[in-house]
Amino acid sequence: MWQCDYLPFEPTSASHQYRFLTGERFHIKSAVVKNDCVVLSNVLAELNRRQLPSGGWAALRSSAQTSLEPTCLAALAIGSEDSDAVRRAQDLILRVQNPNGSWPAFFGDDQDGVWVTSLAAIALCDVARAIPARLRGIGWLLKCEGKESNWLWKWKFRTVDRHVRFDPDKFGWPWIPDTVSWVVPTAFAILALSQLPCSCGGLEDIPVRVDRGIEMLIDRACPGGGWNAGNGVVYGSALAPHPDDTAIALLALGNRTQHPVVQISVDWLEQTTPTLTAPWSLAWAVLALAAHGRAVGSLITSLTALPDVSANDDTCTLALVRLAGDCRRALAALGMNL
């Protein structure tokens, strides 16, 4: 029988390794577990059904356009490397890599590269035949930085354009090149870079970029905790945090548990999550709360109890529901090894 096998953990040091602490296990009533199990099986079946002949997935059920974000998340959700579906997805990801090492948003896109490069690198982690491609992707990520890192824009944001409160010295990654850093692409890039076992052989910049990205996330938190899309204060008004942006940022800050901004953000997310009725945000929140050692058993049950969750039109949402339902494996896939 399926169980939510949840193991809280915390970091040992500034490195991105995590140490197992306790073996608390949530024993959920069998009827509830059965329901969770059925729903998660249905989600998996639906994901398999939606795989396109290309080997990838489209963003929406009604679409036939292979898109990289759903493909990476679905491959992670299905999980098993032995699976033919996952192997076909990995082949697709390798096939569509841009010549510059980045990945496009979808099959047929321009070849400049976008934020999904981080997700592709995560999806290809532990795939031996993908090592060269993954390293090229990591190389592109290291060259890609928010526009505010340039001295000219830094000067502009310090002097004449001060309506958005942030420190331009603390920059991360943009959604697409030639724009400024935002929370989600920065968090994904931190997760992707942190999965590398070492920072040698041309990858020496990894620790610096990761640390700077973490500083950026901390700098741009909302005043009461949590994260909006990119900044906490605009024109003097505090922005409201978004549950999904907050959760993704907290995953990237999994080894900064003791930082006050992280603590207040985890508390905010924990209070907010039970009120969420949208599976995308709820699933991300489950993963983030689990990563920070909070109880998620009842939240998984709430997630699988949402109406029509296995028929959700959005493929990324389906994949996330599946990942949240098996959060221990999902966190391992994101580099948070127990």
Place this chain on the structure above:
Amino acid sequence: MIPSRRNFLVGSAALAAGASVSVPFFLPKYHSVRRAKRSRVAILHVEEYSQRIDQVLASGLRLFPIDVQDKTVVLKPNLVDYIPGNAINTHPILVLAAAESFRRMGAKCVIVAEGPGHQRDTELVLSQSGYRESLRDEDIRFVDLNRDELIRTQLCASFMGMRSLWLPRTVLEADFLVSMPKIKAHHWAGVTLSMKNMLGVVPGSRYGWPKNILHWKGIQESILDVCATIPVHFVIADGIVAMEGNGPLNGTARPLGKIVLADDPVAADTTCARLMGFEPDRVVHIREGAKFLGNLSPALIDQVGEIPQPPTTPFQVVPEFRHLYAL
């Protein structure tokens, strides 16, 4: 002095080089003129969001010669984020009333479509703002434009210097596209009305949340390029409760009690700007749009329903846009 052949060639080359640099500044940045000879705008008075909007809107739409028989109608509301108490989004009651009216007018299919600007969880915004249940109850399809199929589309204007954008199939294939903005002051664009509302069609899955490239290329310029490329056939603007100050998210609710209908987005935005107490030709995208997209001059706008009266107190704006105030 008789010019030598060499001097003549050098002079011609210099002239050609100079022209190639300077001429683009004087040529229009739009590829074709779509402005109608005359436009029609109706201002409807509605005090509050209630079921009465159905009747008011249906009678307002009868003031226009609209033909949606057997057409696919796409309603594009302004759906940004949800903050309790803030008048951020086009109210779902108005969107449902519009859907019902177009269905009664014989539309083959009515779709509500939007791509929220910086909230990735579209379903959460739909749920919190009251859309999800309403759309489900009325069996109206919603398309998340941030994740729709994308088609590379050549832009029909070159204000922002991009040749093409990836745009969603649902919008490109619409037979009749209705922009349904919330009337708001906007801290980067001055106002967000029917033209600015169209930036919501630019997909987040390709350009991010927010679509930051549009800010860097220039918001006014982006609005013009997108509106030149995707024709807006009709406007239903929600000004029952509008927003002033630090919009589009953190401004103050401003009861205006108006719905603005128009067959021309420039004329619609001109009227809305006047209702806000602004001089429309001081809003860059309205002024430039009036050269090729629609009408700004009152002489070219047939005003039906109420006559636009500037408010006693104009809408508050951030300091950078105080020049919008009518003298």
